[in-house]
Amino acid sequence: MKIHTILSAALATATLVSAGKFHQLESDEIKVLPGSYIIEYEDGLHHSDADNVLNANKVKYEVRNKYNVFNGASLSIKSAHMGESLAEMKGIKNVWRVTLHPIPKTVLSVKKPTDPDTVSDHSMTGVDILHKKYKLTGKGIKVGIIDTGIDYSHPAFATKGASQGCFGQKNCRVAYGWDFVGDDYNGYNEPKPDADPMDCFGHGSHVAGIIGANAKNIKGPLKPPQPFVGVAPEVTFGAYRVYGCEGSAADDVILAAMERAFSDGMDVLNMSLGGGSAYKYNPQSVLAERLIARGMALSAAAGNDGGDGVWMVADIGLGDKATSVASFESTYGNHFWFKYGGAVYPYASSFEYGDIPFKVSSGAALAPIFEKNGTLSDGCDPTSYKGAKGKVVLTLGDGSRCSSSERGEFAMKAGAVGMLIQPVELGLLPVQGLPKFPMGSLENRGGVKLIAAYKKKPKNTFKWGKSPVIFHVEGGGAPSDYSSFGMDGELRSKPDIAAPGGNILSTVPVKNGGYAVMSGTSMASPYIAGAHALYMQSRKSKSKSKPKGDAIRQALKNTATVGKMAGHKTFASTVKQGAGLVNVLNAVLATTTLSPDHIDLLDTNHLRKTVKITIRNDGKHTETYGFSHIATDALNSYHKNNTFPLTTPTITDYHATVSFSPCKVKIRPGKSAQVTLHFKEPKKGNAAEFPIYSGYIQAIPRSHGGIPVHVPYAGVKGDIAKVPMLDTDSGFPAVLAANDGKLRDIPEDFTFDLVNDLPVVVVRLGSHTPDFTIRILDSKTKAFLGFVNSPSAGPAFGWLGRDRDNNDSGNIAFKPWFWTGEVFQQADLTQPPVQLPGGEYDIVVAAQRKLSVGKYPEDYEVFDLGSIRIASL
Structure with missing residues (x-):
């Protein structure tokens, strides 16, 4: 990636015949490399031609990378040109800031390499x-x-x-x-x-x-x-x-x-x-x-x-x-086990005890630690271990009040011979524990069954296995x-x-x-x-x-295998698992293909009621296929008219209905046939809550051993154009004052000097928007003056993805648009931004609704944030 320095040529400015697109940042959490841009050229424009365009516009730059298949380059700009002005130039198709991707994060694993x-x-x-x-x-x-x-x-x-x-x-x-x-x-x-x-x-x-x-x-x-x-x-x-x-x-x-x-x-x-x-x-x-x-x-x-x-x-x-x-x-997992009340349970020894089975004599009884209301206790009260002598105690794995080692100390002092912890989460979650004290976790469902068996017969005793056996893992x-x-x-x-x-x-x-x-x-x-x-x-x-x-x-x-969420009897939504868990064996052996490989039904107003699929027989024999519909969980994220999606969608049983025409087909080797699907969205479910429904269309060979194939589909019940764009429940959007990067409420009768104090528009998107805009109006005449140009976020027009619930610091996520008084008078970058004079201006935030035409203001969610006063620079 050798850097080449190219001096600006003193050539006449190229005549603009069209404008490219300068893309906004998707989130305030995205970090950028200052002054650096990725530029995509128009089709057919060669690198040498693009160099001439930049030189003609007196752009001073260093080339970071040149791309062939992408047909573009990344540049470090040394002149005063910004991404907006680059997008204005002849032959430039798209301009993005160079953004930074942190080293990929993984989810903390509680498993040991020996598990x-x-x-x-x-x-x-x-x-x-x-x-x-x-x-x-x-x-x-x-x-x-x-x-x-x-x-x-x-x-x-x-x-x-x-x-x-x-x-x-x-x-x-x-x-x-x-x-x-x-x-x-x-x-x-x-x-x-x-x-x-x-x-x-x-x-x-x-x-x-x-x-x-x-x-x-x-x-x-x-x-x-x-x-x-x-x-x-x-x-x-x-x-x-x-x-x-x-x-x-x-x-x-x-x-x-x-x-x-x-x-x-x-x-x-x-x-x-x-x-x-x-x-x-x-x-x-x-x-x-x-x-x-x-x-x-x-x-x-x-x-x-x-x-x-x-x-x-x-x-x-x-x-x-x-x-x-x-x-x-x-x-599946290979785990140590015990038997209690006629049932066999897997368990995981604590880290401190080691990867060995419990050394506890068979015949010990169970002593669950209960709260006064009869629920399982976290075991953080040392006085709750009365009657634990010679027994294996059971506590809840809530670590908010005390650690597992503290609980272990309490149990040992009370004379217990071991401890089992029922996790709040699903699965076997190893705990820290204590050296030489038999202590570990069992599955959440195992704790429930163990307590039921104890209540039925408190005199039940344990039998401990010496070697691990295979279990179907909870949540697996x-x-x-x-x-x-x-x-x-x-x-x-x-x-x-x-x-x-x-x-x-x-x-x-x-x-x-x-x-x-x-x-x-x-x-x-x-x-x-x-x-x-x-x-x-x-x-x-x-x-x-x-x-x-x-x-x-x-x-x-x-050929993937459709799965279920842990603890559920119904199939998980396709927007969680896609086509399902990959089954490479079936993919290699299957002689049937079904296309397209997914079906997007869109929303109620755009519902694709009729869809054609193609089934192809690549086998050696003529095959007859029947069809079936597999419904999956529907997801509701707006069931209380909230303006930001629930972090955990509510699972519902809202299912579409599907009919097939014809109901079966007979296909010769190497040939294909079309089948028409007729969809009806779910009867159940409130369209004002926008439930996402989904499922699979399956083609089933009638011959013995034929591998079924399927395609996923998904849709939204309701008018997607009415899904809340901005999180008004949390007080967004709003205008604040920024001084030295710190945000505060705007004082009364305040004038922004645009040097030490900047107005900042804060927004929090709960859904993607095809076009997010911040418009500036003259406070007296209400005339439109332009779109905000932010030095941190760029032009305030163009698509944006939704915000996370919280950022990496654990604080509520939102996006700030700092404003220095510059506006774009059009949303196509055909003209450079202009600096507004001192005065009073209204700020209007608008987010285009999904799948809408984009006519303003009819197709936008619009918020008038009132007026501010700025000083002349």
Whole structure:
């Protein structure tokens, strides 16, 4: 990424014939690289032509990166030109600020690397059978990873017979790659690229291990805590490092890595980079679509914002052909056990006690610690342990008042022989505990059953197993709570598919111990990348050519396994799990495809009542297909007329009805048939509360052993144009005063000097908007004067994604628009901004409603924030 200095040429200004688009920042949490921009050129405009345009407009700049497939460049601007003025120039199509992406976050895992369920994921997806029976390993397939690099020296990346891995040499599994930034890069400083993509953080190595590690026969100091292999343990890797040892990566560097991966011939590209609510019009999504159109497959993390409610799928996977990946929890675990009242329960020993079964004599009774109202106590009152002598006590795992070790001390002093803790959450959650005192957790449902058995017969006693056995884990095989909900801003079905992402054992750099357990959609996305590799290998052996990325996505989505939320009997919404949990075995073996691979029904006013789907028989025999409709949970986020989505949507049973025409079809080998679907939205549900309903359309082969295929659909009951845009419940939007970056209420009879004191418009979006504007009017005449131009957020017009509930600091999330008095008189950047003179001005905030035409003010949610007075500069 060599920087080239180009001097401004003294040429006449080019005549403007059209204007490009300068894109706003999606959130105030997004950090930018000051003075740096990504520019996309109009189709057919070459780099030399673009240089002439910039020089003719007297722009002084340094080139950070040039792109070919993307057809553009990233620039550091040294003259007074801003993004708005760049977008005005002839031949410029789009301009974005260079934004910074923090090193991807994972969800804190409570599992230990020795816990067997951290490697049980292949049995969930059929990958274990593809390895053993079909000998599919991803051999001959190239998988690129844009991340923190890969510790290629790790023995889990070694070729057969080698003691450690290597890079860039003959027979190295990490055969391609580039370090775009260097160890000291943090996003703000100058990148120092080199040819060595060694990972010094760990995230990229963990991702690579999920795709293709082989840690089955490693001996010595780097022997794994338990043997495991990745999805495709013989793929060839490309390591494209875009992060230093800490900090962030600039998105123009990410674009350069994407193009390098394509030029290196990567078949699949994994991008576990996360990101918040957005539209599909960011630079990475634009480039991703072009790469997929050229044959590459792309897998991207859907994001870990499930705790923020709907409309939160991350940006990179939002393209029409990109694969946005949600996360599922592991299904099975091998756990220690006890028997009580005729039932067998799994449990997990505490960290301090060690990974060993309880050393408690069989025959001890149970002593639940109850509150006075009869509910299970947290055990934080030492006087509540009366009668615990010689017994195993049971407490609630609420850690808000005391720690597990404190509870253990109380139990030991009372003479208890052990302690079990019922977690508030689902699943087995290891606790800290005490050395030598048998203490651990059981599942939430296990605690409920244990108390019921105790109340039925208090004299029941324990029997303790000596060896672990396999259990179906509570919450296992279900979508992860943290996995982000869709839809996107245009009511398109995202995420696309899900994969194991909860508590995954994989590789980390040797210097960091070699192995770790992590959770997140960052872990699910590489699983799908590996699935692509296995599918490619299976088809390459038959047709001697690799299928394109969008065709693979369709096969994986058609054959996924539909899951249920933990503790629920009904199927989870498609906007949580996409097409379901990937079943790679079924994808490889299926001889039927169903297209399109998703159906967007939109809302009541735009309801696609009639949809045609195409079913193709690629089998060897004529096949008859029947059809069925699988309804899923509906999600209600506005059931009390709230103006910001609920962080946990309410699950309802509002189901659409579907009829098929014809009801069955008979298709010869190699032929296709069309079926017409007739949709009716749910009868139940209040349209004013905008419930999101969804389901699957399934085609079922009548022959014995035929694999059914399905496509997900989703829609919104109600007029989506009436969904609240701005969070008025929390007092937004509003105008405040800013002094030295600190916000305060505007004092009475106050004049903003636009130097020390700035007006700032604060907004909090609960939903995507196609066009967010801040308009300035003359207070006396009410004449429109222009759109705010903010030095921090840019022009106040254009699309925006929704805000999170809270930011990383735990405070309510919102976006501030600082104003220095500049306005754009038009929303197309055909003219530069102008400075308003001193005077009184009205501020009007407006957010265009989804799927509306965009006529102002009819199609906007409009808020008149009153008048302010500014001084002349």
